[in-house]
Amino acid sequence: MMRLQGKIALITGGGSGIGEATAKTFAREGATIMIADRDEAGAARVASEIKAAGGGAEYVTVNVAKPSEVERMVQTTADRFGRIDVLLNNAVYTGVGRVADLALDEWQRTLDVSLTAYFYATKLVLPIMVRQRAGVILNTSSTAGLVSDYKLAAYAVVKAGVIALTRNTAIEYARKGIRCNAVCPGSTETPGFMRTLARPRGFKETFASHIPIGRFAQPSEIANVMLFLASEEASFVTGACIVADGGFTAHSGNPYVPGQGPDWE
Numbered sequence: 001m002m003r004l005q006g007k008i009a010l011i012t013g014g015g016s017g018i019g020e021a022t023a024k025t026f027a028r029e030g031a032t033i034m035i036a037d038r039d040e041a042g043a044a045r046v047a048s049e050i051k052a053a054g055g056g057a058e059y060v061t062v063n064v065a066k067p068s069e070v071e072r073m074v075q076t077t078a079d080r081f082g083r084i085d086v087l088l089n090n091a092v093y094t095g096v097g098r099v100a101d102l103a104l105d106e107w108q109r110t111l112d113v114s115l116t117a118y119f120y121a122t123k124l125v126l127p128i129m130v131r132q133r134a135g136v137i138l139n140t141s142s143t144a145g146l147v148s149d150y151k152l153a154a155y156a157v158v159k160a161g162v163i164a165l166t167r168n169t170a171i172e173y174a175r176k177g178i179r180c181n182a183v184c185p186g187s188t189e190t191p192g193f194m195r196t197l198a199r200p201r202g203f204k205e206t207f208a209s210h211i212p213i214g215r216f217a218q219p220s221e222i223a224n225v226m227l228f229l230a231s232e233e234a235s236f237v238t239g240a241c242i243v244a245d246g247g248f249t250a251h252s253g254n255p256y257v258p259g260q261g262p263d264w265e
Contacts, residue, residue: 002030013091015042017190027055170239185247212247
């Protein structure tokens with residue numbers, strides 16, 4: 001039996017990357033998907049591809065930085081399907097720069113898209129799930145919420161905030177039949193990340209070499225973790241932060257003795 005048969009899943013940032021892969025994975029397992037994305041062409045493409053594969057999907061264009069549009073997104077989904085069983089907060093934006101150099105408007109936009117929108121969508125979906133006495137909320141965090149990287153203070157702050165939001169939501173609504181979990185992906189081959197690594201030449205290969213498993217994640221690999229958490233197989237999992245990073249955060253970062261590193265024989 002398909003693991004999400006009959007479920008309605010709302011996925012923000014569903015027009016590409018991890019959101020797209022998760023939408024297609026959930027649809028393959030029987031869920032009907034509402035894809036929410038600022039990129040209408042991307043959202044429409046993913047919905048069309050899901051339907052072409054025999055699944056159910058619709059899309060809504062939304063800028064999650066605007067509370068009124070988040071309200072419309074949730075209301076549209078509830079009106080269309082009569083329920084919301086799974087919410088995946090996945091849309092993301094980040095400003096980049098050292099702390100003293102980061103523009104205030106970039107900091108604010110990062111908070112608006114990558115943390116406040118998660119809170120607000122969760123706030124709006126919770127009453128629906130409480131009435132249903134069932135629901136799953138998933139949040140895309142990142143290893144950046146657990147460790148630090150140069151020029152990514154804004155990103156690290158929102159991703160750490162996502163983990164805290166996840167835990168608080170989980171404990172407050174656990175006895176209402178609602179589970180809330182976060183996934184912390186490591187470096188994943190999404191279009192945006194690959195564009196970032198394209199400069200300078202050779203940096204992509206150097207970056208990948210620092211991951212113990214020796215490569216980047218595929219979006220489908222992160223989607224499989226999302227699927228587990230959305231399914232009844234994870235019925236006793238709530239308030240968790242599942243790291244899927246190829247071993248990256250397991251390593252101290254210290255240099256290794258020659259012959260005892262990742263390429264030992």
